[in-house]
Amino acid sequence: MTTFLPDLDPRDLEVELARYRADYAALKARQLALDITRGKPAPEQLDLSSSMLALPGDGDYVIDGIDCRNYGHLAGLPSLRELFGEVLNIAPANLLAGGTSSLETMYDVLSFAWIHGTGATGPAWSSDPVKFLCPVPGYDRHFAITESFGIELIPVALLSDGPDTTTIRELVAADPQIKGIWCVPTYSNPSGVTYSEQVTRDLMSMETATPDFRIFWDNAYAIHPLTGDAPPGLDVLTIADQEGHPDRPYVFASTSKMTFAGGGVSFFAGSPENVAWYLGHLSRKRIGQDKVNQLRHVRFFVDAAGVRAHMRKHQQILSPKFDLATSTLQRELGNSGIASWTQPSGGYFVNLEVLPGTAKHVVALAQAAGITLTPAGSAFPSGDDPRDSHIRLAPTLPPEHEVRLAVEGLCTCIRLAAAEYVRRNRHAPSQETA
Incomplete structure (x- = not known):
C-alpha cells in the first residue's frame, strides 16, 4: 500500500521519491512491451463465434x-x-x-x-x-x-x-x-x-x-x-x-x-x-x-436467449481481467490519496483518475517503460482534459498475466509522477525536478 504522499513531511517525501525513482528504473530495465489502449475483444472472445464462419452451411x-x-x-x-x-x-x-x-x-x-x-x-x-x-x-x-x-x-x-x-x-x-x-x-x-x-x-x-x-x-x-x-x-x-x-x-x-x-x-x-x-x-x-x-x-x-447465453461466455473471460486490474490498483495504490478508479459492472473500461496535472506525465512515463496507454485526455473533446487527471484503461485484449504486469507498471509510474508533483508544488520553481 502506498504512503499517503500529500501528508508526508519534506524529508520523508524525498525518501519516497528516491524509492519510486529506483522502482521506475527497474521497471524500464525489464523492457516490457504491453498494450492496454483500446477496448478490443480478446482472441478467446472471438473464438466463441468461430462456428459462425461455417454458416449458413448446407447451401x-x-x-x-x-x-x-x-x-x-x-x-x-x-x-x-x-x-x-x-x-x-x-x-x-x-x-x-x-x-x-x-x-x-x-x-x-x-x-x-x-x-x-x-x-x-x-x-x-x-x-x-x-x-x-x-x-x-x-x-x-x-x-x-x-x-x-x-x-x-x-x-x-x-x-x-x-x-x-x-x-x-x-x-x-x-x-x-x-x-x-x-x-x-x-x-x-x-x-x-x-x-x-x-x-x-x-x-x-x-x-x-x-x-x-x-x-x-x-x-x-x-x-x-x-x-x-x-x-x-x-x-x-x-x-x-x-x-x-x-x-x-x-x-x-x-x-x-x-x-x-x-x-x-x-x-x-x-x-x-x-x-x-x-x-x-x-x-x-x-x-x-x-x-x-x-x-x-x-x-x-x-x-434473444441465445444472445444472452453467448454474452455470459464473454463475461466469464472478461470478469477475471477486470477483477485483476482493479484489485492490483487497490493493492498498489489503495488509500494513497493519489488515484481513484471505477469498479465497473459492465462495459470495456476502467476509469482511472490520478492527481490533477499528472495524467500526461504518467502516460509518458508508462510509454517509456514499454506500457502503451490511450493518450491522456482522449476521453475529452480535442483531447483537452482541463484537470489533466483522466486515464482510460482497457484490460480486455491482453491475457491476464499481461494485465497484471501492465497495471503494476502503471502504478509505479503513478507513484513517481505523484511524488514529483507533490515535491514540485512544495518548492520554488528553481528547485523543481526534471
Missing part, C-alpha cells in the same frame, strides 16, 4: 422468403430485426439491421443531417454553425466524427446516473446552434455509468432552442455486463414519444463485441419518420445489406 440461403445472396431489403432481415428488437427493447418495425460498423452508421446519419437536414424540421445542418454536447469522460471516436465536420464540441459533466441534465437543459434552451448530444446510455465508455430512467426522460422532454435537436444514443454496450445480468434496456423510443419528441433519438448498436469486431452487424433505430428519412438517403448509396452475414447471425444466436 440454404433463404430466410423470411428472402434469398440472402441477392440485392434488396435495405432494412435488413426481418428475423434479425425481431431477434435484436427483443434484445435492445425496440420494436422491430423501428429497428434496421445494417453493415458491420455502427460508427459508419453514425457517420452516415450525421452526414445526411449535414447535407440534407433532418427532415421537415429544419434546413441542412451545414447552413449554419453547429455545436454538439459531449458528456465527459466520453468516447473519443464520437468526438472525432463530429470534429471532422468542424462542429464545436461542448463538454458537460457525466454524473453517476447520466449526464448533467440541469446544465444541458440550460444550454439547449439558450443556443439554437446546439444540434445534438452524444450518449452511451448503458455502461458508458469509459466510465461504466448507466443512465437512469429519470435522466433519460429529462433528455427526451427538455425544450430546445432548435426544433431539430437530436440525441445520438449509442447503445454499444447494452448487454455487456461484467457481473450478473445487464440492466433491462429502456424503451427509449417510447419514452421519447411519451415526452413529446418522438424524432429526437437516433439509436445505434452493433454485435462488434459479441461476435467479430470486423464482421458483426450494426443497427439503427428511430421513429417511423426517422427510419424513413434514414432509408431514403441510404438508398442512394447502397442497394442492400450483407444479408448473408445477417443470416449467419440469426442462425448462430437463434433467439
Whole structure:
C-alpha cells in the first residue's frame, strides 16, 4: 500500500521519491512491451463465434422468403430485426439491421443531417454553425466524427446516473446552434455509468432552442455486463414519444463485441419518420445489406436467449481481467490519496483518475517503460482534459498475466509522477525536478 504522499513531511517525501525513482528504473530495465489502449475483444472472445464462419452451411440461403445472396431489403432481415428488437427493447418495425460498423452508421446519419437536414424540421445542418454536447469522460471516436465536420464540441459533466441534465437543459434552451448530444446510455465508455430512467426522460422532454435537436444514443454496450445480468434496456423510443419528441433519438448498436469486431452487424433505430428519412438517403448509396452475414447471425444466436447465453461466455473471460486490474490498483495504490478508479459492472473500461496535472506525465512515463496507454485526455473533446487527471484503461485484449504486469507498471509510474508533483508544488520553481 502506498504512503499517503500529500501528508508526508519534506524529508520523508524525498525518501519516497528516491524509492519510486529506483522502482521506475527497474521497471524500464525489464523492457516490457504491453498494450492496454483500446477496448478490443480478446482472441478467446472471438473464438466463441468461430462456428459462425461455417454458416449458413448446407447451401440454404433463404430466410423470411428472402434469398440472402441477392440485392434488396435495405432494412435488413426481418428475423434479425425481431431477434435484436427483443434484445435492445425496440420494436422491430423501428429497428434496421445494417453493415458491420455502427460508427459508419453514425457517420452516415450525421452526414445526411449535414447535407440534407433532418427532415421537415429544419434546413441542412451545414447552413449554419453547429455545436454538439459531449458528456465527459466520453468516447473519443464520437468526438472525432463530429470534429471532422468542424462542429464545436461542448463538454458537460457525466454524473453517476447520466449526464448533467440541469446544465444541458440550460444550454439547449439558450443556443439554437446546439444540434445534438452524444450518449452511451448503458455502461458508458469509459466510465461504466448507466443512465437512469429519470435522466433519460429529462433528455427526451427538455425544450430546445432548435426544433431539430437530436440525441445520438449509442447503445454499444447494452448487454455487456461484467457481473450478473445487464440492466433491462429502456424503451427509449417510447419514452421519447411519451415526452413529446418522438424524432429526437437516433439509436445505434452493433454485435462488434459479441461476435467479430470486423464482421458483426450494426443497427439503427428511430421513429417511423426517422427510419424513413434514414432509408431514403441510404438508398442512394447502397442497394442492400450483407444479408448473408445477417443470416449467419440469426442462425448462430437463434433467439434473444441465445444472445444472452453467448454474452455470459464473454463475461466469464472478461470478469477475471477486470477483477485483476482493479484489485492490483487497490493493492498498489489503495488509500494513497493519489488515484481513484471505477469498479465497473459492465462495459470495456476502467476509469482511472490520478492527481490533477499528472495524467500526461504518467502516460509518458508508462510509454517509456514499454506500457502503451490511450493518450491522456482522449476521453475529452480535442483531447483537452482541463484537470489533466483522466486515464482510460482497457484490460480486455491482453491475457491476464499481461494485465497484471501492465497495471503494476502503471502504478509505479503513478507513484513517481505523484511524488514529483507533490515535491514540485512544495518548492520554488528553481528547485523543481526534471
